[in-house]
Amino acid sequence: MLDVLNPPQRDAVLHGEGPLLILAGAGSGKTRVITHRIAHLVRAAGVAPDAILAVTFTNKAAQEMRERVEKLLGYSAGRIHLGTFHAICARLIRRHADALGFKASFSIYDSADQLALVKQVMKDLNVNAERFVPAAVHAAIGRFKQDLLDPKQVVVDGRDVFAQVAARVYESYQIKLKEANALDFDDLLNFAVRLLQEDAALRARYNEAWEYILVDEYQDTNKAQYAFLRLLTERRHNICVVGDDDQSIYRWRGANLQNILDFEKDFQGARVIKLEQNYRSSENILSVAHNVISRNVGRKAKKLWTDAEAGERTIVYAAETEKREAQFVADEIAALVSHQGLSFGDIAIFYRTNAQSRPFESQFVLSNIPYTIVGGLRFYERKEIKDILAYLRVLLNPGDEISLQRIINVPRRGIGDETVGKIRGVSLQRRLPFWEAMREAMRLKALSIAAAGRVGDFLELVGSLRETASTMTLAQLVPMVIEKTGYWAMLNAEGTEEAKDRIENLQGLVNEVVEFARVYGEDATLDNFLERASLASDVDEFSESRERVALMTVHAAKGLEFPAVFLTGMEEQLFPHSRAMDAPEDIEEERRLAYVGITRARRRLYLTLARSRMVFGQTKATRPSRFLGDVSPSYLDDRSAIPFRAAGPSGGFRFGARQLGATRFGSGEEAFDGDGEPSYEPTYDAETGEAASPFQPGMKVFHPSFGVGKIVSIVGQGEEAKVTVLFPGAPMKKIMARFLQPVN
DNA sequence: CATCCTTATTTTTTT
DNA sequence: AATAAGGATG
Ligand SMILES: Nc1ncnc2c1ncn2[C@@H]1O[C@H](COP(=O)(O)OP(=O)(O)OP(=O)(O)O)[C@@H](O)[C@H]1O
Numbered sequence: 001m002l003d004v005l006n007p008p009q010r011d012a013v014l015h016g017e018g019p020l021l022i023l024a025g026a027g028s029g030k031t032r033v034i035t036h037r038i039a040h041l042v043r044a045a046g047v048a049p050d051a052i053l054a055v056t057f058t059n060k061a062a063q064e065m066r067e068r069v070e071k072l073l074g075y076s077a078g079r080i081h082l083g084t085f086h087a088i089c090a091r092l093i094r095r096h097a098d099a100l101g102f103k104a105s106f107s108i109y110d111s112a113d114q115l116a117l118v119k120q121v122m123k124d125l126n127v128n129a130e131r132f133v134p135a136a137v138h139a140a141i142g143r144f145k146q147d148l149l150d151p152k153q154v155v156v157d158g159r160d161v162f163a164q165v166a167a168r169v170y171e172s173y174q175i176k177l178k179e180a181n182a183l184d185f186d187d188l189l190n191f192a193v194r195l196l197q198e199d200a201a202l203r204a205r206y207n208e209a210w211e212y213i214l215v216d217e218y219q220d221t222n223k224a225q226y227a228f229l230r231l232l233t234e235r236r237h238n239i240c241v242v243g244d245d246d247q248s249i250y251r252w253r254g255a256n257l258q259n260i261l262d263f264e265k266d267f268q269g270a271r272v273i274k275l276e277q278n279y280r281s282s283e284n285i286l287s288v289a290h291n292v293i294s295r296n297v298g299r300k301a302k303k304l305w306t307d308a309e310a311g312e313r314t315i316v317y318a319a320e321t322e323k324r325e326a327q328f329v330a331d332e333i334a335a336l337v338s339h340q341g342l343s344f345g346d347i348a349i350f351y352r353t354n355a356q357s358r359p360f361e362s363q364f365v366l367s368n369i370p371y372t373i374v375g376g377l378r379f380y381e382r383k384e385i386k387d388i389l390a391y392l393r394v395l396l397n398p399g400d401e402i403s404l405q406r407i408i409n410v411p412r413r414g415i416g417d418e419t420v421g422k423i424r425g426v427s428l429q430r431r432l433p434f435w436e437a438m439r440e441a442m443r444l445k446a447l448s449i450a451a452a453g454r455v456g457d458f459l460e461l462v463g464s465l466r467e468t469a470s471t472m473t474l475a476q477l478v479p480m481v482i483e484k485t486g487y488w489a490m491l492n493a494e495g496t497e498e499a500k501d502r503i504e505n506l507q508g509l510v511n512e513v514v515e516f517a518r519v520y521g522e523d524a525t526l527d528n529f530l531e532r533a534s535l536a537s538d539v540d541e542f543s544e545s546r547e548r549v550a551l552m553t554v555h556a557a558k559g560l561e562f563p564a565v566f567l568t569g570m571e572e573q574l575f576p577h578s579r580a581m582d583a584p585e586d587i588e589e590e591r592r593l594a595y596v597g598i599t600r601a602r603r604r605l606y607l608t609l610a611r612s613r614m615v616f617g618q619t620k621a622t623r624p625s626r627f628l629g630d631v632s633p634s635y636l637d638d639r640s641a642i643p644f645r646a647a648g649p650s651g652g653f654r655f656g657a658r659q660l661g662a663t664r665f666g667s668g669e670e671a672f673d674g675d676g677e678p679s680y681e682p683t684y685d686a687e688t689g690e691a692a693s694p695f696q697p698g699m700k701v702f703h704p705s706f707g708v709g710k711i712v713s714i715v716g717q718g719e720e721a722k723v724t725v726l727f728p729g730a731p732m733k734k735i736m737a738r739f740l741q742p743v744n
Numbered sequence: 745c746a747t748c749c750t751t752a753t754t755t756t757t758t759t
Numbered sequence: 760a761a762t763a764a765g766g767a768t769g
Contacts, residue, residue, distance in 0.1 A: 057759085058759080059759095084759065085759080086759050087759090110759095111758085185758095185759060186759095188759090189759095249757075250757080250758080250759090252756085252757065252758095253757080253758065253759080352755095352756070352757075353755055353756050353757075354755075354756085354757085355754095355755050355756090356755090358760095375758085378758095409745095412745085412746075414745065414746090415745090416745045416746080417745085418745075419745090451745095535759070536759090537758075537759060538758070538759090553756090553757065553758090554757080555756095555757050555758070556757090556758085574755095574756095577755085577756050577757080578755095578756085579755085579756055579757095580756070580757085589757095593757080614760075615755085616753090616754065616755080616760075616761095617760045617761080618760095
């Protein structure tokens with residue numbers, strides 16, 4: 001079992017008790033180490049499987065890890081606690097729901113449900129939705145939650161009207177959630193933390209039960225997840241985390257890079273093991289990745305090396321339009337499959353935003369290339385699926401007001417806004433849950449006779465569904481709901497192409513349920529199924545074994561690997577994305593994202609872009625991504641009609657390009673800084689591809705009077721370049737390049 | 745209350 | 760370009 005590991009990997013697997021950090025670059029076998037360590041703990045160290053808690057980033061990763069551990073052990077690893085943070089927390093809360101004042105049948109609200117609830121609360125509080133955008137309020141609430149603040153703990157600046165409104169909405173929002181017996185995504189983590197914080201006995205129990213804790217992708221954990229781990233490792237300190245600071249790509253969602261950077265401080269006596277040999281990629285691909293990532297400041301330096309051969313150079317292609325880009329990709333795929341012995345399943349297309357998949361889809365249909373889209377509009381997020389799931393949720397959890405209101409008039413049954421408004425009035429006035437308010441509104445004659453009749457019919461429908469539900473299996477229940485609610489009839493009557501698609505999706509849902517019932521047997525309950533549907537991740541539905549080209553965002557590609565990768569849309573404003581260009585930390589995250597994309601490739605890497613692209617229905621000229629400009633030409637093979645370097649600089653604009661930039665490329669604000677200097681200086685000169693400067697951000701330099709410091713940024717070129725340097729214990733300094741010397 | 749037509753708005757990334 | 764939201768009409 002150990003002979004498929006290199007010495008540091010083996011050390012990590014054999015490590016006994018105490019905290020362990022495995023800090024390692026892409027493709028160095030981190031996931032393999034976790035898997036082997038679990039198997040080792042069970043088989044060699046005699047640890048009981050159910051004393052192990054292992055956390056992965058996606059359900060799919062959990063599933064795979066379970067399979068691999070089972071393969072290593074040679075028997076079922078069913079009792080190992082293995083899942084995402086959200087899944088593990090949901091199960092924990094379900095088991096101890098009453099301690100938190102919830103029922104085990106709680107609903108889990110996704111972002112759309114959350115936003116609907118925010119809107120409703122704002123209406124109830126008479127908050128002007130024009131002045132305060134519900135989505136912004138929702139985001140603010142999300143930030144409170146990410147800081148683990150409950151409504152009572154929120155302190156806002158008295159002059160900040162928006163923050164005050166957000167805090168008020170937050171308070172009612174939480175009350176509403178509780179009344180609906182519902183938790184949102186963040187609550188799953190926060191309430192699990194609260195549960196362990198407040199109940200010392202319970203905390204002790206889980207500290208005892210979970211002897212060994214292992215966490216994959218630790219660089220993307222957030223504050224709540226960190227708190228959760230702290231609480232579980234109070235007694236024992238057997239926590240093993242694995243991660244790569246260069247692959248942290250969820251800062252925007254609250255992930256805290258500090259978690260991994262401070263691990264040694266947080267967990268006293270931690271052992272650190274670095275893995276530096278890459279087993280995934282050719283040397284050239286690693287070099288490209290290194291060129292891109294090394295411009296980030298404040299990363300933990302890591303060397304990555306490989307035994308693999310240099311391999312092919314990375315092919316760059318700048319197409320005229322996004323359609324041409326897709327055409328090029330399709331032609332290359334056809335060539336790879338017919339001449340290079342690759343199969344469709346070996347190939348992946350990555351992009352920054354989901355919307356970019358369109359041109360590829362159309363082209364692949366034309367070129368007869370089988371493909372599958374991972375993520376995007378998730379299966380469980382489709383309207384028809386959400387509607388049926390809402391019915392199921394209401395059956396299980398009558399208090400679920402958001403679901404109830406979602407389906408009260410779907411299919412149309414004549415219960416419109418007016419009637420719903422009246423019922424909500426009664427609900428608010430009498431402090432009754434919505435479903436009880438329906439009956440009460442009828443009793444009070446608050447509704448017209450016709451409306452009351454229709455509400456009565458609806459109540460009867462739900463009542464009878466609920467009654468029958470208790471007598472059947474899940475696999476019988478779901479088709480019955482689709483039928484009895486009139487949903488099927490509604491779609492059938494429409495007869496459009498779209499309606500046919502929806503019927504097909506519903507059939508897909510039924511198949512899903514049947515499969516779920518088959519796999520989980522006794523455990524295939526409605527609440528388990530709904531939980532799974534709520535917590536599904538984008539990549540879960542992706543199967544490598546299918547012989548199809550995979551299309552996905554770079555985010556979704558995290559942790560995967562493919563023999564051939566196309567990283568597309570390598571354009572400034574798109575990748576890095578325009579919405580992530582304000583703060584330097586945002587751009588650093590974009591750069592890490594590019595690094596993640598590049599390092600998914602084993603043998604062949606393509607970097608493509610379109611010189612012009614349709615955005616919001618308008619064609620816009622683009623410029624090559626700064627990330628391209630940071631790659632040494634010696635690793636690249638530019639196949640474009642006009643090589644990307646010849647067609648103008650990547651990244652921000654330069655002096656000569658000003659007119660072009662200002663007139664043709666939008667506002668130009670992002671590209672120029674104050675005095676018209678280019679805001680971005682690629683590592684390799686735009687036209688010639690020669691190294692632009694001996695200095696690069698992140699590099700250590702020596703200055704005769706200030707000593708050794710670290711370069712933050714560079715403006716200009718050659719001796720006259722102005723270099724911003726951070727010396728320890730001093731404010732940032734701008735210094736002419738000729739006064740600085742590189743330090744090794 | 746439902747439907748049709750006009751209009752604003754969108755695209756970051758997701759457990 | 761595609762879709763959601765808003766508004767007028769039957
Ligand atoms: N000791 C080894 N010998 C041979 N191959 C290995 C070894 N360790 C790992 N590999 C292979 O290297 C590849 C990357 O491994 P793994 O996915 O575990 O890396 P990782 O560090 O989790 O990567 P990333 O962080 O980029 O997702 C896999 O194909 C794996 O099979």
